[in-house]
Amino acid sequence: MTRRPFHRAPESERRHDLIEATLDCIAESGLQGATVRQIAIKAGVTAGLIRHYFSSKEHILQEAYRVVIARLTEKAERVTGDPEERLRSFIVINLTEPVANSRSLSLWASFISQVSVDPMLSAIHREGYLSFRNALEGLIADFLASKGQDASPARCRALAIAINGLLDGLWLEGCLAGDLFEERELVKIALDSVEALVGVPIGLPKAME
């Protein structure tokens, strides 16, 4: 019986590794596969350590969900350029790697399935959702204004809901069955659709010109 060697790591790094290991477990075998023991194995530590950093299994799952949401939204919320380019980038980012892939979907769906069960997860979810939709609504308002179009709050709200839905749905389809679509097909469909919805040309992103 040789004892496992001790390795001390900085707190932030350890917490990060543990959450990453949790996400790996969930992506590979769902929430049920994310047991403290499996997480510990994946992180290369022993199970007891998890309770040293997180007060319960529930707690580490909540932190992991925060990370998932951040990954899904952070890139899209930092688009730059003129209004047209920002809106275009927002669309492209949400339908290409690393936001759109089957791992993201597995993680997202695992947590979503618990949103109606765990009020804490529900709160985390709603915060992320509203922030995402508000960001999109802002992009749309700027874009419409820059084109001299009607940018009334009511219209922006409706367009934000519709485009958000469209992006969510296409993201879903792409993650679930990417092989059914041609390269960049979903991005093209999304851009064409948004053009039709707002009634103004958006133009192709640089990569597709």
Add this chain to the structure above:
Amino acid sequence: MTRRPFHRAPESERRHDLIEATLDCIAESGLQGATVRQIAIKAGVTAGLIRHYFSSKEHILQEAYRVVIARLTEKAERVTGDPEERLRSFIVINLTEPVANSRSLSLWASFISQVSVDPMLSAIHREGYLSFRNALEGLIADFLASKGQDASPARCRALAIAINGLLDGLWLEGCLAGDLFEERELVKIALDSVEALVGVPIGLPKAME
């Protein structure tokens, strides 16, 4: 120790009850809450009986997933009337009860999170998805043709993907946060959006005239 009274039920009814109990468990507490014992309690039988009807827990979950998909798609695939009315009904049905509610979403998300884990669930999913999208593509083709519009396969495919995405996304939003929308708001947005996408008025459903 008084023994639980025996109650023999017809096979199809028992199987149905067991699957229904499984769905209740999943909706209430996720896949992890769907243990053989919980399912048995919910169905009013003992745990052993489940293994008499289903060769394993995996098996009953697969059957339950089939039921979920059927519930989500069967109504929309049986729309009637002229092409315009069929397309309109398809949209409305998918965004109103009983297809759109938080229970449906919990069930759907629970299974989706396992699609990349269990190949059998993956096959069940893909079958349902393609059948749904093909139905929509047919409706669109008929609708475009009836309006004297371009109904080429390429255009119908792209429109089907876009509208399917839009409906999926709005369904999601509605299920997850129905309280953020006004009554019928999502249906109205969907109809307006589809009009914009196909470039032809669809008209309001009877209930909203």
Add this chain to the structure above:
DNA sequence: GGCGTAATTGTTCAAGCGTATAATAACCGT
């Protein structure tokens, strides 16, 4: 009307679960 078949119950088992706790080793201030 009794008998065989099959549905249903109750019990048992090994494995795995989340958590608690004691032993150990690395790091930090002095």
Add this chain to the structure above:
DNA sequence: ACGGTTATTATACGCTTGAACAATTACGCC
């Protein structure tokens, strides 16, 4: 250098899990 603090390991506990099995009862058939 060393003593205190705490990160980390290891082990233990009580409970739940999916599954297997034996005992029991209802029903169909002759």
